[in-house]
Amino acid sequence: MAKSRKTEKGLPIAIIGGGPAGLSAAIAAVKKYKNVIVYDKNPEPAKKIKELAYDPFIVAEKLDSDKFEDVYGDKYSFIAPALKSYGWKEITEQLEKMGIKVSNNGKDRFSIEQQDLGRFGEVFKKSAESEGIVYKKSSRVTDLVISRGKVKSVVVNGVTHPVSAVVVACGSFSSPKSGSTKDGYAFAEKAGHEIIPIKPAFVGLETREKYGKFLDGVEVRDCLIRVSLDEELQFVDRGKLRFTGYGLSGEIILNNSAKIIEILEKGEVKIHMDQVPDLSRFEINRFLNQEFPVTDRTTLFQHLNPYLPDGLLGVMDKIIRVHSNRPVAFLSSLEKKHIMLWLKDFPFTIKGARPFNETRGVLGGVALDDIDPKTMRSNKIKNLYFAGEVLDLLGPWGGYNFEMAFSTGRLAGLSAANDNGAGKKK
Numbered sequence: 001m002a003k004s005r006k007t008e009k010g011l012p013i014a015i016i017g018g019g020p021a022g023l024s025a026a027i028a029a030v031k032k033y034k035n036v037i038v039y040d041k042n043p044e045p046a047k048k049i050k051e052l053a054y055d056p057f058i059v060a061e062k063l064d065s066d067k068f069e070d071v072y073g074d075k076y077s078f079i080a081p082a083l084k085s086y087g088w089k090e091i092t093e094q095l096e097k098m099g100i101k102v103s104n105n106g107k108d109r110f111s112i113e114q115q116d117l118g119r120f121g122e123v124f125k126k127s128a129e130s131e132g133i134v135y136k137k138s139s140r141v142t143d144l145v146i147s148r149g150k151v152k153s154v155v156v157n158g159v160t161h162p163v164s165a166v167v168v169a170c171g172s173f174s175s176p177k178s179g180s181t182k183d184g185y186a187f188a189e190k191a192g193h194e195i196i197p198i199k200p201a202f203v204g205l206e207t208r209e210k211y212g213k214f215l216d217g218v219e220v221r222d223c224l225i226r227v228s229l230d231e232e233l234q235f236v237d238r239g240k241l242r243f244t245g246y247g248l249s250g251e252i253i254l255n256n257s258a259k260i261i262e263i264l265e266k267g268e269v270k271i272h273m274d275q276v277p278d279l280s281r282f283e284i285n286r287f288l289n290q291e292f293p294v295t296d297r298t299t300l301f302q303h304l305n306p307y308l309p310d311g312l313l314g315v316m317d318k319i320i321r322v323h324s325n326r327p328v329a330f331l332s333s334l335e336k337k338h339i340m341l342w343l344k345d346f347p348f349t350i351k352g353a354r355p356f357n358e359t360r361g362v363l364g365g366v367a368l369d370d371i372d373p374k375t376m377r378s379n380k381i382k383n384l385y386f387a388g389e390v391l392d393l394l395g396p397w398g399g400y401n402f403e404m405a406f407s408t409g410r411l412a413g414l415s416a417a418n419d420n421g422a423g424k425k426k
């Protein structure tokens, strides 16, 4: 097979954004085309990942290509070519080769530990630089100069630079304090692309009930939530939930927040929390109503302690007016009713989502219809490409968004280099 070779130095391929999508695009492009420049408005690369305050960063989940449809739903056919050509295996291997340690949870998840996130962007950038890219920090692209169906130049910090192609990898509007403001959408609109309106996703939810002052920080490891719209059940899920000062967060809320925010426009949304999903109402009733010896002073706290966190039990008197230090043997029937209801159906009325600065993703972005999934090239402007979260693509929790950014970035970079004549013999 003929070995591809780099072209002579022509005008640069400009990559806008030094996040995972932009850096992945740059590494792929520079292997085939000599002149690749990454512009990022921040003084440091991949700032979004550097700033993650807690949780390991999940970079991928082992997933066979026949499962893509389950994960990406109706966007599956768009993302499939990128993921099939470069999926979880290739991505985790590339990260390791760069010197970024990827841990495996023993099952299907791959993540970068908290202590390594601070150096992630720098290592990624250095790896791209060692391949020959030029990285321009603190360089904000403010405009694309488009003429006769082509991007002719980019305007960076007020100076116009001619280009051969442009990859827009500016990120979504999630967590905009890390640099991903709405610039990518503006570039796409200028090029004639449609923007699907953006909404917050992977974000905490504010509740009308004000339990935050005594429940802030309490985590329930395993609960079941029933989400209703105007009292009609919409869906059920089970997992970890965390109370916050404003309402609810934690894995189960972040995962379902986009779905909940979508239905919030239609009416009143409630989350009914079952705190003990493995205990049936019948079992709880039988326990509470059994004949306790009068000498039995075992408290509610002692009985419920295996199931509920101390932080929750400690404040149950403020929520249902039954103190957890009450001996179960002395509970009135009204108190038992309150306990049963609270355990199996702790209700929250959803007021809205937390602001964009707290989101970990968004719904919406550059519409996929006018982008070729095999190349990530715009159907409107022939030397313009899109990659990563700027697109109207959102995977579920579990590494799918990083994976999507990385693989679409690689495809966009490769295509930009190929379309510039890379690999062709002169």
Ligand SMILES: Cc1cc2nc3c(=O)[nH]c(=O)nc-3n(C[C@H](O)[C@H](O)[C@H](O)COP(=O)(O)OP(=O)(O)OC[C@H]3O[C@@H](n4cnc5c(N)ncnc54)[C@H](O)[C@@H]3O)c2cc1C
Binding pocket: 016, 017, 018, 019, 020, 021, 022, 039, 040, 041, 042, 045, 046, 047, 048, 049, 052, 053, 056, 057, 058, 059, 060, 139, 140, 141, 142, 169, 170, 171, 172, 174, 175, 178, 179, 180, 181, 183, 184, 359, 360, 361, 387, 388, 389, 390, 398, 399, 400, 401, 402, 403, 405
């Ligand atoms: C708190 C948090 C936790 C997350 N956890 C996970 C997780 O565990 N697993 C997972 O898969 N995903 C996670 N994500 C999502 C993940 O970070 C994104 O999917 C990923 O960063 C998207 O990469 P990107 O390159 O498309 O965009 P970004 O990472 O947002 O990078 C875009 C870059 O473009 C630059 N830029 C924007 N406009 C311009 C301009 N005009 N000129 C120059 N530069 C510009 C920005 O400065 C930024 O550096 C998390 C996100 C957050 C906020």
